[in-house]
Amino acid sequence: MRRTKKYTLEQVAALLPWPDDAANKYSRGKVTLVAGCADYPGAACLAATASQRMGAGYTEVVCAPQSVSAVRAASPSLVVRAWDELAAYAQLDPDERGAAMAPLVAPAAPGLAAPHHPARSARPLYAVPRPKALGPARPKHPLAFLVGSGFSADDALSAQLTCAVLDGAAAPVLVDGGALDALTSPEGRLLLRRRFVDGLPTVITPHAGEAARLAAPLELPTDDPAQLALLLSQAYGVTAMVKGPTTYISDGETVVRMSDGTPALAKAGTGDVLAGMTAALLAQKLAPVDACVLAATLHARAAQATAKRLTSICVVAEDVVAAIPEAIASLS
Numbered sequence: 001m002r003r004t005k006k007y008t009l010e011q012v013a014a015l016l017p018w019p020d021d022a023a024n025k026y027s028r029g030k031v032t033l034v035a036g037c038a039d040y041p042g043a044a045c046l047a048a049t050a051s052q053r054m055g056a057g058y059t060e061v062v063c064a065p066q067s068v069s070a071v072r073a074a075s076p077s078l079v080v081r082a083w084d085e086l087a088a089y090a091q092l093d094p095d096e097r098g099a100a101m102a103p104l105v106a107p108a109a110p111g112l113a114a115p116h117h118p119a120r121s122a123r124p125l126y127a128v129p130r131p132k133a134l135g136p137a138r139p140k141h142p143l144a145f146l147v148g149s150g151f152s153a154d155d156a157l158s159a160q161l162t163c164a165v166l167d168g169a170a171a172p173v174l175v176d177g178g179a180l181d182a183l184t185s186p187e188g189r190l191l192l193r194r195r196f197v198d199g200l201p202t203v204i205t206p207h208a209g210e211a212a213r214l215a216a217p218l219e220l221p222t223d224d225p226a227q228l229a230l231l232l233s234q235a236y237g238v239t240a241m242v243k244g245p246t247t248y249i250s251d252g253e254t255v256v257r258m259s260d261g262t263p264a265l266a267k268a269g270t271g272d273v274l275a276g277m278t279a280a281l282l283a284q285k286l287a288p289v290d291a292c293v294l295a296a297t298l299h300a301r302a303a304q305a306t307a308k309r310l311t312s313i314c315v316v317a318e319d320v321v322a323a324i325p326e327a328i329a330s331l332s
């Protein structure tokens with residue numbers, strides 16, 4: 001038996017993250033996107049510009065060195081750097097990374113044991129420098145991370161970067177695109193379990209093909225996408241947004257059905273846009289299911305609005321980003 005949950009339009013509108021008068025770019029939430037390998041700089045551009053439009057105060061892209069100039073060219077207000085330092089760290093043995101991560105789990109006061117990872121807290125502090133891209137171990141401002149839009153699924157570095165982010169990010173992490181396959185590895189599963197125990201939210205945004213690849217090693221049935229969202233959420237300890245003509249969002253207890261989309265969205269790159277929007281809402285402190293529901297609603301409305309002008313034949317992912325303001329206006 002699964003419980004379904006419904007949001008009224010008023011409830012969705014109430015989630016919009018309007019900035020208060022005293023806001024600054026950091027208080028409005030920073031999104032760090034680890035995205036855009038050499039083959040797919042476009043995915044990072046789409047996710048990052050969608051994050052900006054969705055209200056994140058500071059959007060930073062950490063991408064393949066070959067992608068830096070393309071992403072910089074997409075928008076001058078993005079902060080962009082190559083992932084060299086993060087990649088070197090990600091390629092370390094997990095135990096060496098553990099030493100680097102010790103400050104995250106070190107005792108809060110002398111004599112108090114770290115609650116979840118006593119073995120890790122005994123490691124020497126700062127044996128390996130913590131990469132800047134992972135943000136502070138104790139963030140002062142709201143943050144969220146997005147990893148995987150524009151990653152190649154079968155690439156070793158993609159998996160290493162994904163695990164490094166899951167390990168080191170002391171904030172919500174959204175896992176998308178070519179990062180999803182890394183979650184099926186023993187290290188990926190362990191890191192997800194640790195994040196769950198530590199109360200750090202993780203959100204996954206697979207399309208049907210990616211969801212099937214997550215389901216396969218656990219032999220989960222894939223014929224019912226609503227059930228699949230629920231089962232993936234429970235099995236991986238995440239909030240799952242399983243995308244398709246109808247999108248299903250589950251926190252492992254309830255399932256929310258989103259059916260406002262349009263086939264105009266069936267174009268390369270629209271999933272990257274949704275991932276960037278959702279990450280921006282996580283950085284603005286929305287709870288994971290609320291962030292997914294608001295992002296999917298605005299994504300669908302943006303596509304509807306732009307399809308009205310351009311036809312459902314002609315809409316491309318960039319048009320969806322450009323129509324986010326219209327979608328917000330239609331809700332408020």
Ligand SMILES: NC(=O)C1=CN([C@@H]2O[C@H](COP(=O)(O)OP(=O)(O)OC[C@H]3O[C@@H](n4cnc5c(N)ncnc54)[C@H](O)[C@@H]3O)[C@@H](O)[C@H]2O)[C@@H](O)CC1
Binds near residue numbers: 041270
């Ligand atoms: N401009 C860009 O740079 C773009 C980059 N992209 C990135 O490309 C990488 C690979 O993503 P892809 O989705 O292309 O490839 P995948 O590596 O997920 O493979 C797609 C395979 O899954 C199957 N599949 C089954 N159901 C599907 C469904 N509902 N939607 C899509 N495929 C389904 C397809 O038949 C295909 O064989 C991702 O990291 C993604 O972010 C894409 O988002 C497209 C745009």
Ligand SMILES: Nc1ncnc2c1ncn2[C@@H]1O[C@H](COP(=O)(O)OP(=O)(O)O)[C@@H](O)[C@H]1O
Binds near residue numbers: 245247261263266
């Ligand atoms: N026929 C459709 N009707 C409504 N929405 C769709 C349809 N096809 C795709 N979408 C939406 O478009 C997006 C496609 O995402 P995804 O497959 O990850 O694309 P990409 O990886 O190219 O960015 C998802 O949000 C999905 O829900």
